[in-house]
């Protein structure tokens with residue numbers, strides 16, 4: 272069954288379910304979780320993640336001992352100043 276994400280809080284557009292990449296900073300490290308199911312607004316790009324998905328993400332972030340085996344991607348770091 273498809274989860275109904277309802278409408279975007281910002282622009283009231285109906286949210287579409289997509290798998291997104293979510294990034295988190297944990298202890299100074301940037302972690303990207305791929306294929307996160309989320310409601311995405313096609314209008315403004317607003318994102319909503321379900322409560323149970325949020326819980327699963329916290330679990331993944333707690334399991335940091337497994338991270339050395341994870342795929343590592345390099346990201347450009349640009350100084351704002």
Ligand SMILES: [Zn+2]
Nearest residue numbers: 279282312315
């Ligand atoms: Zn929106």
